[in-house]
Amino acid sequence: MASSTAPPLDLNNVQGDSLIGLPKKTQTYVFFQIDDNVKGFRTQLAQLVPLITSAAQVQSHRASIAQNKKTAADKGVPPPLLKLAGVNIAFSHSGLAKLGITDEIGDTAFDGGMLADAQDLGDQGTTSGGTFTPNWIPAFKNPVHGVILISGDSHVTTAATLLEIEKIFAVGTSNATLHEVLRLVGDVRPGDEKGHEHFGFLDGISQPAVQGVDTSPNPGQETVSQGIILLGREGDTVTRPSWALDGSLIALRYLFQLVPEFDTFLKQNPIPGLPPIQGSELLGARFVGRWKSGAPIDITPTQDNPALGADPSRNNDFRYAFPDDPQTQDRCPFAAHTRKTNPRADLEDLSPPISTETRRIIRRGIQFGPEVSAVEAATGKTVQGRGLIFVAYQSNIVNGFQFIQHSWANNTGFPIDKPVTPGFDPIIGQATDPSSRTLSGTNPNAQSNTLALPTQWVVPKGGEYFFSPSIPALKSTLVLAASS
Ligand code: HEM
Known part of the structure; x- marks a missing residue:
């Protein structure tokens, strides 16, 4: 207190x-x-x-x-x-x-x-x-x-x-x-x-x-x-x-990332109706909630906008309720990583609204491991370990990191009260059987279809509070x- x-x-x-x-x-x-x-x-x-x-x-x-x-x-x-x-x-x-x-x-x-x-x-x-x-x-x-x-x-x-x-x-x-x-x-x-x-x-x-x-x-x-x-x-x-x-x-997690495997999956599952490279890029962006440049897909849903991604005065100015409806996945899947971990209007626009203030964390991680080698890229298989030393600060781990990981990212029914089951956070959501993960809404033109994720691309190898x-x-x- x-x-x-x-x-x-x-x-x-x-x-x-x-x-x-x-x-x-x-x-x-x-x-x-x-x-x-x-x-x-x-x-x-x-x-x-x-x-x-x-x-x-x-x-x-x-x-x-x-x-x-x-x-x-x-x-x-x-x-x-x-x-x-x-x-x-x-x-x-x-x-x-x-x-x-x-x-x-x-x-x-x-x-x-x-x-x-x-x-x-x-x-x-x-x-x-x-x-x-x-x-x-x-x-x-x-x-x-x-x-x-x-x-x-x-x-x-x-x-x-x-x-x-x-x-x-x-x-x-x-x-x-x-x-x-x-x-x-x-x-x-x-x-x-x-x-x-x-x-x-x-x-x-x-x-x-x-x-x-x-x-x-x-x-x-x-x-x-x-x-x-x-x-x-x-x-x-x-x-x-x-x-x-x-x-x-602090919640510190030693998270390995299977990058060649992730890239191969995106390549093999482009969003239909687009040239394959663009379809794969869009799938990646819809997994994360942002394009690689950082531009939020809730603001720019069909193509990347690097100037927007780099502009702090614009790159957080969205609520997943464009123009005023958080019940669709037109712009961003319910289960996208950023939407799962900070759902904005998904909870704030409920009646009564649910505040997410106690769920907020400050992230201070850093990458470890080498860049993907030519051999890894060609074979689609990780040889050298790489990933994120995830570090999050909060006054209350039960309300912060633990809740986000356990009750949001891993919870297929979150965000709640949606017309279709959101599924797992494709980046960090964890299932008892890691090959059983699915999410909906990756294809903006068939939002209730689910996509099966055969691999969990983020693998925790340790950590401590x-x-x-x-x-x-x-x-x-x-x-x-x-x-x-
Ligand atoms: C290797 C694992 C992870 C990767 C690759 C990853 C990647 C990202 C990326 C690219 C963003 C968007 C950029 C940004 O807003 O800063 C992001 C945002 C975020 N991530 Fe992660 N992340 C990982 C693990 C985690 C974990 C373990 C948590 C918590 C349980 C987490 C919580 C968040 C939160 C709260 C945001 C901000 C969402 C928002 O406010 O819009 N991330 N992450």
């Missing part, structure tokens, strides 16, 4: 990735376990705190990047990369328990951990002796106590920052207090694919604006209360321990003063 005595939000207190987003060309995630010398860990943690990048610092980093771009544009030269690093840290429930913090944050998904949630999220796995084990990589099937996020303009910058952090925790010496269990490195895709996820679609376009922080929202961009993202702020409906104020909960504490909480609750 929002504390009525909480002081006004100060961006110096909030870790920078949640509200503003660490700028990144590359990001390293170091997943760690805390060793038995917990006191030693908490003492060393004090030295990490000055390296943590606050939301206020991220704002100033972003201002420097914008200025750098402008200066270069004025000179007619390409902007030189600014050397900038960012560091954030977050802890899982088992990590907080290891630190002896027993005050519960008050989120059942976080408390149980993502491994215990995997079956409900629809991840594939096996059940033996009544216990479900997802098909995840081993590191995520064992306790992960925390994650350090290091972002930067280059691998050289992130490697130098990581070295500094390893020194703090005496890694490689007998005084080490943590050990790394997994390192993931994500990179923005090269060239024109910058900002696009591996299936080729521009990502990170639609984010909620946060009250008092994003003060000039773009047309169509919804403003949410601070407590939708930050614990203890107005709009957070759960009673939290006081030290949780201004923290945020984390708590990103405020900087004051790090100092007062997590860190132990050297003299204690």
Whole structure:
């Protein structure tokens, strides 16, 4: 529950990735376990705190990047990369328990951990002796106590920052207090694919604006209360321990994408009535809800419009109710990824309207893995792993990520009250039998026809729920003063 005595939000207190987003060309995630010398860990943690990048610092980093771009544009030269690093840290429930913090944050998904949630999220796995084990990589099937996020303009910058952090925790010496269990490195895709996820679609376009922080929202961009993202702020409906104020909960998913298989499916199933290449492009756009450029199909349903895709003043200005009817799939299938995960008029225009404010999340993922090779493209088979390190911030995982994945994307009847069954979100919807997925509305001229999706092209291989504490909480609750 929002504390009525909480002081006004100060961006110096909030870790920078949640509200503003660490700028990144590359990001390293170091997943760690805390060793038995917990006191030693908490003492060393004090030295990490000055390296943590606050939301206020991220704002100033972003201002420097914008200025750098402008200066270069004025000179007619390409902007030189600014050397900038960012560091954030977050802890899982088992990590907080290891630190002896027993005050519960008050989120059942976080408390149980993502491994215990995997079956409900629809991840594939096996059940033996009544216990479900997802098909995840081993590191995520064992306790992960925390994650350090290091972002930067280059691998050289992130490697130098990581070295500094390893020194703090005496890694490689007998005084080490943590050990790394997994390192993931994500990179923005090269060239024109910058900002696009591996299936080729521009990502990170639609984010909620946060009250008092994003003060000039773009047309169509919804403003949410601070407590939708930050614990203890107005709009957070759960009673939290006081030290949780201004923290945020993270859902991190290690999602592999079967890109050649996805591309082959689009090629083999073009929307009828168009030249094959256009028919395939339209099918992809109707799966996502946007063209590869980011242009929303609800605004431009028959052809891509890259200028619209790139224009923040127009690319979120739609509601799935053109001109005033959310009951058709003329422009966008009910089950398209963006419509499933943020249904706009589908719920807002019901009587009575259903607010989606508590379902909003801020996404900060990054791509991992190489570009598709010529051999993979020719054979339609993935050889090298690639995908998305999905990172979503919210104050309440049960209302946010967990609900979106379980009750929207995987729920064939969502959005509710439609004339035909929407089906699965073709991008992230998960079924017990992954080859049984279908959706309706892919063909605008035969909207009740269903299309069978033989493959689940996004494959979860792990993840965890984390708590990103405020900087004051790090100092007062997590860190132990050297003299204690
Ligand atoms: C590999 C997996 C995924 C891919 C390739 C993917 C791709 C995309 C793309 C291309 C967009 C449109 C661009 C934008 O609005 O930012 C988008 C939007 C979005 N995605 Fe995903 N996504 C993935 C996983 C997820 C997951 C796991 C969730 C949550 C459970 C999710 C939730 C959302 C939300 C909330 C939006 C914004 C919708 C809107 O406000 O219009 N995505 N995604």
